[in-house]
Amino acid sequence: MKIYNTLTKQKEEFVPIREGKVSMYVCGPTVYNYIHIGNARPMIMFDTVRRYFEYKGYDVNYVSNFTDVDDKIIKKANEEGVSAEEISKRYIEETKKDMEALHVRPASVHPLATQEIDGMIQMIETLIDKGFAYPVSDGTVYFAVRKFGEYGKLSHKDIDDLEGGHRNINVAGDEKRDPLDFVLWKPKKDGEPYWESPWCQGRPGWHIECSVMSKRYLGDTIDIHAGGEDLIFPHHENEIAQSEAANGAEFAHYWMHNGFLNIDNKKMSKSLGNFFTVRDIQEKYDLQVLRFFMLSAHYRSPLNFSAELMASAKSGLERIRTAGDRLLELKEQASGQLTEEEQNLLQGAAEYIKKFEAAMEDDFNTADAVSAIFELVKYANTHVTDQSSKELVEKIYQMMQNLMNILGVDLTTEEDDLDAHVQEMIAKRQQARKDKDFALADQIRDQLLAEGIQLLDTREGVKWKKV
Numbered sequence: 001m002k003i004y005n006t007l008t009k010q011k012e013e014f015v016p017i018r019e020g021k022v023s024m025y026v027c028g029p030t031v032y033n034y035i036h037i038g039n040a041r042p043m044i045m046f047d048t049v050r051r052y053f054e055y056k057g058y059d060v061n062y063v064s065n066f067t068d069v070d071d072k073i074i075k076k077a078n079e080e081g082v083s084a085e086e087i088s089k090r091y092i093e094e095t096k097k098d099m100e101a102l103h104v105r106p107a108s109v110h111p112l113a114t115q116e117i118d119g120m121i122q123m124i125e126t127l128i129d130k131g132f133a134y135p136v137s138d139g140t141v142y143f144a145v146r147k148f149g150e151y152g153k154l155s156h157k158d159i160d161d162l163e164g165g166h167r168n169i170n171v172a173g174d175e176k177r178d179p180l181d182f183v184l185w186k187p188k189k190d191g192e193p194y195w196e197s198p199w200c201q202g203r204p205g206w207h208i209e210c211s212v213m214s215k216r217y218l219g220d221t222i223d224i225h226a227g228g229e230d231l232i233f234p235h236h237e238n239e240i241a242q243s244e245a246a247n248g249a250e251f252a253h254y255w256m257h258n259g260f261l262n263i264d265n266k267k268m269s270k271s272l273g274n275f276f277t278v279r280d281i282q283e284k285y286d287l288q289v290l291r292f293f294m295l296s297a298h299y300r301s302p303l304n305f306s307a308e309l310m311a312s313a314k315s316g317l318e319r320i321r322t323a324g325d326r327l328l329e330l331k332e333q334a335s336g337q338l339t340e341e342e343q344n345l346l347q348g349a350a351e352y353i354k355k356f357e358a359a360m361e362d363d364f365n366t367a368d369a370v371s372a373i374f375e376l377v378k379y380a381n382t383h384v385t386d387q388s389s390k391e392l393v394e395k396i397y398q399m400m401q402n403l404m405n406i407l408g409v410d411l412t413t414e415e416d417d418l419d420a421h422v423q424e425m426i427a428k429r430q431q432a433r434k435d436k437d438f439a440l441a442d443q444i445r446d447q448l449l450a451e452g453i454q455l456l457d458t459r460e461g462v463k464w465k466k467v
């Protein structure tokens, strides 16, 4: 499997630190409002990366934070006359709803910056002890960029060019030693949330959060660190400087970044009136279409969002789903096992799975992977007929479903409805059991069985299957 690594500017073979395991950190949103569709792109893309690793049998430890202390959160809280905590809690909940609607699975851990302050203070102390950071008289702590010899290695910037750009920013009398130095800890202002620290009552800078949360949940060195390309500089560059200076170990082996999202070929901005939250999009489109649309492009390319392109994604997805529905219908009336001829047909279909996998293993080229699904659809439409055996129909359907699952897009909407119905019945049955109304519990089980659904009581809870 090859991954384009921003650090080396080339595709590299993926070699995990521990066999069969992937540790992955994806920078999450600052929670002061509903997420916009630009935020949705890395969520969808890296969720798909995770799904593919899991499909290949890897055990993925996927960590993605919520930045819940920040100037924007405080500003919003002041505007509404509520606490910063109330704002961040509200928008974490709303973001989780959007993620669910986008089929972005919850991370293994979603750490909150405000819950990790102790770790941040510890790392800052280590950086001061090692000579990579210094406090000034008002209690601000800065990272001394020039002390970290490899600064600029991710963004491929020359530190002296950066210095030139910053020359005029340094104000007279500032105790900051170098204009490039960035904040690790800053003193509180009136009305702001703050924490005690050895330097002053204050709060952490943004960059230190991710270094600390990544270390705590994944260790000093991780396999993949990911985010939008706007984070390469300074955020990820600063994360590398902090983590590598403090831990004395390489921070991440692979750095993945997704490209920008434009609206009608223009940068999305509130002032241009082309700013869309995921909620705005949800009013007009099925979010599965948005997900499918985003994955129809290569993640490193800029992605242009427009009504026309969404319409074409919608009709593309419909084409796939129509093929899926057709197979489900054929399955109802078909019977029998694979014939010899069908064995060959199945092998022919498996070629598209190989194509899909080859695309994904070439730096997660979801655009080509989607093309492979279209080819499989065409193949199924041509070769699976009302003469086909039940086994063939089922196997081809399963192939399509497996590939769509990797993309996080449902092959049929029917399956969803059915699952929702069954889950509701399971919940009713659980309640009946709790109430010791075993007659009702049995009645619900029998009713589902009559509908062709068998319930299985397993250690992980109640599962169901079609019979």
Ligand SMILES: [Zn+2]
Pocket (backbone or CB within 6 Å): 027, 028, 210, 235, 239
């Ligand atoms: Zn980050």
